[in-house]
Amino acid sequence: MGFTADYLERLYAIFLNHTKVIHWRDGHPVYSLSTPPLYSKPMGNFLARQMFRTIQNKNLPNLMSFAVNDECNAACKHCSFFNGVDDKTKKVLSGDEAKRVIREAQEIGVSTINIVGGEPLLREDLEELIKSVNKDLTQVIMFTNASRLEELAGKLKKAGLDALLSG
Numbered sequence: 818m819g820f821t822a823d824y825l826e827r828l829y830a831i832f833l834n835h836t837k838v839i840h841w842r843d844g845h846p847v848y849s850l851s852t853p854p855l856y857s858k859p860m861g862n863f864l865a866r867q868m869f870r871t872i873q874n875k876n877l878p879n880l881m882s883f884a885v886n887d888e889c890n891a892a893c894k895h896c897s898f899f900n901g902v903d904d905k906t907k908k909v910l911s912g913d914e915a916k917r918v919i920r921e922a923q924e925i926g927v928s929t930i931n932i933v934g935g936e937p938l939l940r941e942d943l944e945e946l947i948k949s950v951n952k953d954l955t956q957v958i959m960f961t962n963a964s965r966l967e968e969l970a971g972k973l974k975k976a977g978l979d980a981l982l983s984g
Contacts, residue, residue, distance in 0.1 A: 866926035947976040
């Protein structure tokens with residue numbers, strides 16, 4: 818464990834520019850929402866993919882931000898959402914299409930899926946999308962305005978949501 822702890826501390830110091838635990842999730846330390854909790858199964862996937870990238874000299878994604886809808890019930894000044902949905906010809910992915918995208922992202926090694934929108938809590942099948950993520954490979958985080966959080970928090974946690982940020 819001594820060598821592994823040294824290695825991981827150096828990895829975080831380089832990758833995140835700090836070694837501070839910001840949170841504990843299921844007994845595992847979290848250093849950043851952009852990386853899975855240390856010693857978790859998704860972190861094993863992350864580290865294996867990092868080694869693969871290095872050995873194969875391939876640049877593969879670690880994190881996917883997934884806009885699951887194009888509607889929002891707020892108009893926050895800091896948000897860039899409304900600037901990104903001017904093209905009315907673009908359609909939101911169906912549940913099956915969204916699950917396929919999640920599956921394909923996991924197949925190429927994504928260890929963090931960041932669910933965004935619009936406002937993701939307005940998507941009716943959000944719980945099913947979160948359930949479709951293989952939690953042995955990938956953590957699921959979400960950015961939300963929290964407008965429906967009180968109503969949905971328990972269901973989303975049960976579905977496998979690991980963390981959320983609210984603005």
